[in-house]
Amino acid sequence: MTVIFSKKCEIGLQAVLFLSTQNSNTLFNAHKIAEKVKQPKEFVSKVLQILTKSGIVGSKKGKNGGFFLAKSPAEVKLIEIVLAIDGKSVFENCVLGFPACSNDNPCPVHNQWGKLRDEAYLMLSKESLSDLKYKTLKKIVSL
Amino acid sequence: MTVIFSKKCEIGLQAVLFLSTQNSNTLFNAHKIAEKVKQPKEFVSKVLQILTKSGIVGSKKGKNGGFFLAKSPAEVKLIEIVLAIDGKSVFENCVLGFPACSNDNPCPVHNQWGKLRDEAYLMLSKESLSDLKYKTLKKIVSL
């Protein structure tokens, strides 16, 4: 099982993180990216299609084509990738699975989870891909 | 999609929370519990079997049988239910899905997520079912 994001989303995050460490003039095809993040090529390709539609990633068809970061790494936050792939339900639904969990009708851990959820959102919104670049490089190299 | 726990686990948490608001001398059969937490009877029954094996819930077979909290609500923490059903992988795996994420080989958000993960663990370990009783009652009534 994944932690809080879907597998799709994890792969999307990994792929974008990888792209952010590379010169955005250089294209990487799905095969190359899949190899870098050690994930199945077709799945990576599918996820990159989603991210292409949402404008985070750009693609070029045909020979010597591939994918690239469509925005400057300084402008992209991880939260964008999460929202584009998994949507916002992780940040809205009750952690215990109760329906209609809200301030007016809270579950037993509503406030505590609310705080953690907001901090998680912040964690993904605060730093840009360029802020994370050094750490990302170190991690990618180790894969 | 669920937030961080599986559906099994959500139902387990809800069922145990419900039981903790009731006199532990009284038995509730799967049908009744399912009705209370508004979830499919057979699924509730399956999850209660898991919790019975792990000793959190007790069961009595035969006519007038049913389930009950096997421990005092003052002794049970939500984390026990989570570990019994989903295991500890949520608290161990990399939130970005990278393999071998560790202090020696951290992902770009390793430390930040580590903090949140620990706080989530604490949130589930700190208060007992009896501490949560008032809040639980209020929520259950509203379902």
Added chain:
DNA sequence: CATATATCAGATAAATTTTTCTGATTTAAT
């Protein structure tokens, strides 16, 4: 213009998770 190599779109397959079903066993009550 022809060819090789990409993405892209959508269908299909496989795997996993969720849900339901069936039958066996247990037990209280008559």
Added chain:
DNA sequence: ATTAAATCAGAAAAATTTATCTGATATATG
């Protein structure tokens, strides 16, 4: 004893998610 009502165990079905395949289209290059 017999019966009714419950858990329990495991299989089966349905749904969802993950992964793969196929064919169409696009494009750089010779």
